[in-house]
Amino acid sequence: MAKPNFSLRQTAPAALAAALLHGLPLYAQTADTAQTLPTVSVTGRAANTPVNVGGWGDTPVAKLPLQANIVSAEQLKDTGTTQLSGLTSLDASTSDAYNAIGYVSYLTVRGFQLDNRFNYRRDGLPINAETALPLVDVASVELLKGTSGIQAGTSAPGGLVNLVVKRPTAQNFTTLSLGFVQSGTVETSLDASRQLGNGFALRVNIDAAQLDPALQDAKGNARVLSAALDWHASPATLVQLEGELTHQAERDQPGFSLLGTALPDPRTINPNVNLNDQPWSLPSVFDGRTASLRVQHQLNADWSITAHGMVQRLTNDDRLAFPFGCTVNGADWSSSYCPNGDFDLYDFRSNGEHRNSTALQLAVDGRIATGAFTHQVSTGVLRTALAARFGGEAYNYVGTGNVNGQVFTGADPDPIDANTNRDERSTEFFVRDAITIDAQWQAWLGLRHTRLSRATIGTDGSSPTAYSQSFTTPWAGLGYSLSRTLMLYSSWGEGVESQVVSNLPMYTNAGQVLPALKSRQTEIGIKSGTNTVDWSIDYFDIRQPAARDIGSCDDTDTCTTIIDGNERHRGIEAAVDFKWQGGGVSASAMHLRARREGSSDASLDGLLPTNVPSNTLKLQARQEIAAGLQAQGGLVYEGPRAVQPDNSLMLPGWTQLNAALRYAQNTSGGLFVWRVGVDNLANRRAWRESPYQYDHVYLYPLAPRTFRASLEVQL
Template sequence: MSTPNLKQSAIALALLQAFAISAHAQEAMTEVVITGRSVVTDRAAIGGFSDAPLLYTPASITSISREQMQDLGIRTTTDAAKFDASISDSYNAVGYAEQFSIRGFALDNTSSYRKDGMAIPADAPIPLENKERIEVLKGLAGLQAGVAAPGGIVNYVTKRPTNIPLRSATVEVKERGTVYGAVDLGGRSDDKRFGYRINAAGERIRSYVKGADGEREFISGAFDWRLTPQALLQLDMDYQYKSQITAPGYQLIRNEVLPTGVSAKTLLNAQPWTKPVETKSSNVGLRFEYLFENDWRASIAMNKHKFQRDDYTAFPYGCSNEGDGFYPGYCSNGDYDVYDYQSEGESKSPFSAQALLQGKFTTGAISHDLTLGSSLFRRSDRFGDYVYDYAGSSNIYQNAIVPPAPGNPTTGPVFERRKENERSVFAQDILTLSQKFKLHAGLRHVQVKRTEFGIEPSDTSFTLPNVSLVYNPTQDWTVYGSMAHGLEHGAVAPIETTNANRALDPSRSKQLEFGVKGAVNSRVNVSAALFQVTKGLEFTQANADGSATYVRAGEAQHRGVELGVHGKASGNVQYSVSLAALDTEQSATGQASMDGKRVTNVPKFKSTAWLEYAVPGVEGLKVNGVWQYAGRKAFDVDNRTFVPGYHTLDLGAAYETRMMGTRTTLRAGVQNVTDKFYWRDVTPALGGYLLPGAPRTFRMSAQFDF
């Protein structure tokens, strides 16, 4: 496959743009100062329908700003996820789509990710170059999002035009020779009515998994027009191309025990005929806002997303070289079967729209902050019959070259296989009952229509309440209790099941949560949440004839505690700590081997601690460290096999100075300093896989602000 027809690579284009205009920008520009108080910011829009202080929002929310992404070397959502203990990988394979779980529930790549509140697929890594913040709502989001997995939602807030000229360029090298370059340009017209923000990036990928190489190119533009003092029109566009060989995970030996003596650097699909997974994704977003008098405003927003993928791999699965063979699982000596997997021409083209009317009024002694809204989400999935043909066998310790599947197989014709139409109306009222009490009451009614090839169309409706009582004993403290219902799409049945590629029906989930947030003093902020979430359990069930079917039966119940602390220990020391304790249980499945057991891929305890120290006597120099711990996790639904817990330590430094009159920030970091091998991610999907964490890796970068 060829790369997009771009005149120059994004790296070269990015750097040339930045340096070409720097001479003109230096005199006119007021210096942009980057500061970082902690890992998290203090505001987010994801908890409701407008930007609000996290302190007064009755939900558990993490928000990471652009400045913090720069300071912490965050290039991907995977990098950002390490700073919140409630977020874990969920079949997050190198070179493929980033996939996560929150509070132990896997997110849905179709509905759990948002751009400025609009649903977008996450079937390719979501670029961060044009994002101002990453916001994570932990827990049910039925009111805020309609259909979304019970773990929560991730919202990416796009960068907007800057009030002063912005000219910034970044270059970075890491891993086995990955080279990255990006520019960030912003400003406004002389009368301030028109503004722009341009981002471009390019990357030559040389992953720590030897052979999982690739490339990425990205460009975006965001524009604001202040039509009148009351009317604002916003447009944003982005495009990304990514091509990379994906690194599959390991399976259990004889489907019983963990592999030993293996390396995180090994590419199990290292075959001459292995092709990279190629993705192209784009967004066009439009938003119009009008401010009325007396604290009322109206807005309408829409986003059109387009995604295309050619998916290839030499897929490792099962063992046919030992006895009668068994699937899944590898042979006793580490042999595994290699399959030629191809799925060309996959595409998704969702469209999202939302209209809001928001305002404030009073009725007697009660003041109201009212939101009325309606939303639409349409989605069309197109794909053909995939190729999944046996090619030969290899070994986890010594790779063996096998020929591609005979007959030069090709995928079937691509056509629309799944179509969905989701319509919602919703309302939320925040009632100020007294100086210390507020009631947040919301309701969303959702209608979901789904048409799937070969299956009768479905048309279902759900009403999702969300109620919270908030108590503010002082201006600096909030105590809340909430009840919420959520709705999620049924998962798509994996290959090797009787209903492969078929989606289960939508299902409802329920949540109770109690929380407290506040400032202990001017230096220390804390937050804590106690929650219980219940949802239907989905798993692959064995049939009497030896086949397997993907089903929903019984329920999964997750009870947990989250704790966050961040602040300053002194004038030179900043810190942030995130803790999550989670108890999960499967019940009423009809399977004696599953009932009462822990949910897979969920540690009982996970923690992250970050510390930054400004070195006295060396102006501009800061050093930092990130420590992570995750407890052991169940590999399979019947809890026969557990993956050990692990600790990791990352170290870094940043030095801010001036080079030839240009403000320059030099950064360096080492990930997994002790070079510890560990299983970071396990999944029952596709027969069950284990994904190792990254070994010791290095990165160095330079940021120039002109």
């Protein structure tokens, strides 16, 4: 994978913090002001908070005909969540989709794996998530669930993830943090905001971590430097500039697998063994540079115009001692390891991957009245471009490894295999209208028209493909307010994924464009948001055309990719956040029926997708037990899931318990927030997920019991 290389000086974090504090004016501190410092409060879901990625302006989540979750920076800190894969512990609709330590986060939402190229946003604009995305400079993570054709031109139908960047605050503050995670990860950070005068305000985040997880041979480092500048150029004009430099270098983690046809007992596997432990193993490196500029101008009391542009430059060195199948002594285990734990080992290296993305959106928002109806209208155009450039890659057989991690081989880093360069451009026109019909009824209508062009070519000049497509994706919703805080709703929408057949010689239709994979979702629900409880229940039904290969696929012109039937995901979701003085409980649950339907091969109908649990429950509880001291607990349950496409083997469900304490201490020097926690309190041994990648089964274990602690000082 990829991130542009930049050099963030290897300076001690404390020195970085001192340098920044020296350059930014500190306001006077006294014993009296210490008593007026903001107290830290923990809340659950923010039902009355707008969800930016929804595309409906300032309308709160509780008033929209869709399901979304907003995870605040405070919740991320309290749960020890430092990467997007941690969302799988906080939302029942979300599960793992090949989440390895030291690598990119992959998520499944409502049973569909999100596409890291198209399903992620930063302040509402598309970004490429084929990198290690940090969360230290994020104010909140928004998760929009379901088809997203009105918000995105092409995307997987599970939903969208939006990172909301931290902006300057009205009051000056400085927060210093120090964290420790067993067995040796140490992280230190600075978050500072200053009002600079003349309409300018600045927020800076600096973070540095030495990574040393319990996983063996996985030491690394990570750094983040980001800044956000706001300028109120006039009472009607706001200019917002932000930039981020990121770096992560860490050996990542290959998965275990079946041993022959048998699912190994997770209690017999050491979850800390790293199969990427060869003497020649190198870290995967992710470097990123991202910058955006947004200008908002209020034309009058009802109308505004916004121009928002973003540039992202990623450079990755993707390197792994990669286990795949087993052919030892004439064996032929193509999708698993040998029964004795042996596997074929490959030296995989793809250095210097570059992914460059740009996005520019122009939008007009306003309010108009037509008779008795009031319309909140938004219309605009989004232009995006992506260029992915690679060198040759190594994928070379180097010998035999074993799941005990004690068998070592020589290296073969020669990049003799061609890679594939990719270009994409799209133009998307959109219009959205939120219609207030009367005091009880409201309707939402939206339409997005997308024109895209894509081209690929091998790094050796071979197998070029190019195509263009256009499609229109509508969306509609209807809401009825039973009371001021209770709403019934229904919605319907479409989304699109675009796919071209592989250009390998075995395909009879190599390089041809498949019909657009247009997904359709219907959703009905009821939701409420008050000061004491937020809750919602919904039913969704998503259908998406399914592509598959037919033929022997073992020689030239023996394989054809076709559209054959549908993936249909139907589910019931429920979420609740009870809040009381000093505490609360947030919980979400999902029952999912995901099946294959309508295939020309009847044996495929009724099959479950791999690595998708049918039942999930996620819960977080909090209660103040003494002045400033809060006890916190978490529960994560994920039910059984299919390991193989033919559903011949199921992975058992599992439950994990987490616990933490949080103490907020006001002193004359500032507000001190102490956190201690333990994840997997019962030290449960289980297989967390079973991704099926490249026609191969992989298994990832639950991390063992892990302790964490941090100190946050607000000055």
